[in-house]
Amino acid sequence: MTIHRLWMSCVLVLVLDIRVDGAMTWNGPPSSRSPRVDLTLSGPCFNSVTSLNINNAEGTLQYSLVSQNPDGQFTLVGHRIYCNELVIRTNGYSSYTLTVRVSDGTTTLTDTFTVTIVGLTKKAFGSACTADSECQTTYAKCLNQKCTCEATRFRDLQTDTCLPKKAFNSSCTADSECKTTDAKCLNQICTCEASRFHDSQTDTCLPTLNSVIICEWQNASLSCPAGKVLNVTSGVFGRTRGNCICPSHSVENKNCTSPGSTSIVQGLCNGNNTCELYARIDIYGDPCPGTFKYLEVVHTCV
Numbered sequence: 001m002t003i004h005r006l007w008m009s010c011v012l013v014l015v016l017d018i019r020v021d022g023a024m025t026w027n028g029p030p031s032s033r034s035p036r037v038d039l040t041l042s043g044p045c046f047n048s049v050t051s052l053n054i055n056n057a058e059g060t061l062q063y064s065l066v067s068q069n070p071d072g073q074f075t076l077v078g079h080r081i082y083c084n085e086l087v088i089r090t091n092g093y094s095s096y097t098l099t100v101r102v103s104d105g106t107t108t109l110t111d112t113f114t115v116t117i118v119g120l121t122k123k124a125f126g127s128a129c130t131a132d133s134e135c136q137t138t139y140a141k142c143l144n145q146k147c148t149c150e151a152t153r154f155r156d157l158q159t160d161t162c163l164p165k166k167a168f169n170s171s172c173t174a175d176s177e178c179k180t181t182d183a184k185c186l187n188q189i190c191t192c193e194a195s196r197f198h199d200s201q202t203d204t205c206l207p208t209l210n211s212v213i214i215c216e217w218q219n220a221s222l223s224c225p226a227g228k229v230l231n232v233t234s235g236v237f238g239r240t241r242g243n244c245i246c247p248s249h250s251v252e253n254k255n256c257t258s259p260g261s262t263s264i265v266q267g268l269c270n271g272n273n274t275c276e277l278y279a280r281i282d283i284y285g286d287p288c289p290g291t292f293k294y295l296e297v298v299h300t301c302v
């Protein structure tokens with residue numbers, strides 16, 4: 001009778017006997033072999049080693065790591081099973097089933113044991129991470145190496161959960177809960193701020209277009225609410241419509257625009273909270289002499 005000794009050692013040192021006596025048998029029930037990898041101890045997987053030590057005095061035993069479930073990238077090197085701390089920390093499983101096979105050339109023995117991972121710490125919202133599974137917030141993702149909610153969700157502080165964002169007009173407690181692009185939580189409702197309107201096609205709060213018409217020789221000021229600045233979409237000096245706008249006897253040409261008038265208005269107004277505009281040919285040129293003109297400006301406040 002030949003006795004080979006098999007140790008499977010992690011936190012627990014397990015001694016398993018293999019008896020080759022016509023047939024090999026494991027000594028001890030499988031349930032007594034439950035190695036643990038303790039990640040709270042210093043060093044990755046005990047200096048990279050979760051050992052399956054096999055004292056193979058006669059050198060006749062062949063052993064292999066047949067399978068692992070889930071795949072924790074355990075590897076059999078020589079007499080030992082190694083684990084990979086990064087993988088074990090990041091794939092979110094706290095136990096693995098490993099199947100090991102031992103053979104003496106005549107008899108093959110297969111057995112399965114469970115490795116328990118202890119000390120897996122979960123990371124708080126906003127913490128650095130390398131995989132979704134590390135994040136403790138429910139439904140959080142590891143985006144740009146941080147535990148966060150994906151764009152379609154917001155973090156509910158009470159339950160520490162990434163919940164789906166809320167539709168337009170829903171009740172809310174913060175801007176970040178609202179699904180509509182650029183929506184705000186005003187009076188506990190997801191809505192657009194005063195200078196914007198809700199575009200239902202794109203579900204976006206777009207800046208409201210404001211139109212101002214200044215008849216020739218007149219002046220007027222454009223202004224935005226406090227904290228907002230002008231962004232001119234167009235500034236047309238000339239005449240493109242009939243006598244209903246800036247009425248006059250001289251409206252023959254209704255297809256008259258001064259080239260470059262938009263960029264002149266943009267130069268005067270963009271980025272300013274207010275700007276003063278004069279509808280005069282010495283500023284915009286005269287695209288149609290003899291026709292009474294006007295300056296029509298369309299702008300947003302951004």
Ligand SMILES: *[C@@H]1O[C@H](CO)[C@@H](O)[C@H](O)[C@H]1NC(C)=O
Pocket residue numbers: 168169200
């Ligand atoms: C939001 O509420 C207003 C007023 O009740 C309503 O007119 C509008 O259609 C609603 N918008 C959406 C997208 O539900």
Ligand SMILES: *[C@@H]1O[C@H](CO)[C@@H](O)[C@H](O)[C@H]1NC(C)=O
Pocket residue numbers: 219220221276277
């Ligand atoms: C128009 O111009 C006059 C003279 O420069 C100025 O006093 C007045 O405030 C201007 N009005 C507006 C609305 O900008």
Ligand SMILES: *[C@@H]1O[C@H](CO)[C@@H](O)[C@H](O)[C@H]1NC(C)=O
Pocket residue numbers: 231232233302
């Ligand atoms: C100004 O409006 C244009 C569209 O007319 C837009 O592309 C641009 O981003 C706006 N500028 C700012 C500062 O919002």
Ligand SMILES: *[C@@H]1O[C@H](CO)[C@@H](O)[C@H](O)[C@H]1NC(C)=O
Pocket residue numbers: 255
């Ligand atoms: C307006 O003038 C432009 C060129 O200045 C011309 O291409 C266009 O056809 C004119 N439109 C009408 C309605 O006359």
Ligand SMILES: *[C@@H]1O[C@H](CO)[C@@H](O)[C@H](O)[C@H]1NC(C)=O
Pocket residue numbers: 267268269270271272274275
């Ligand atoms: C803003 O306003 C100032 C003073 O009213 C004016 O001089 C300037 O041209 C305006 N435009 C920009 C882009 O600053």
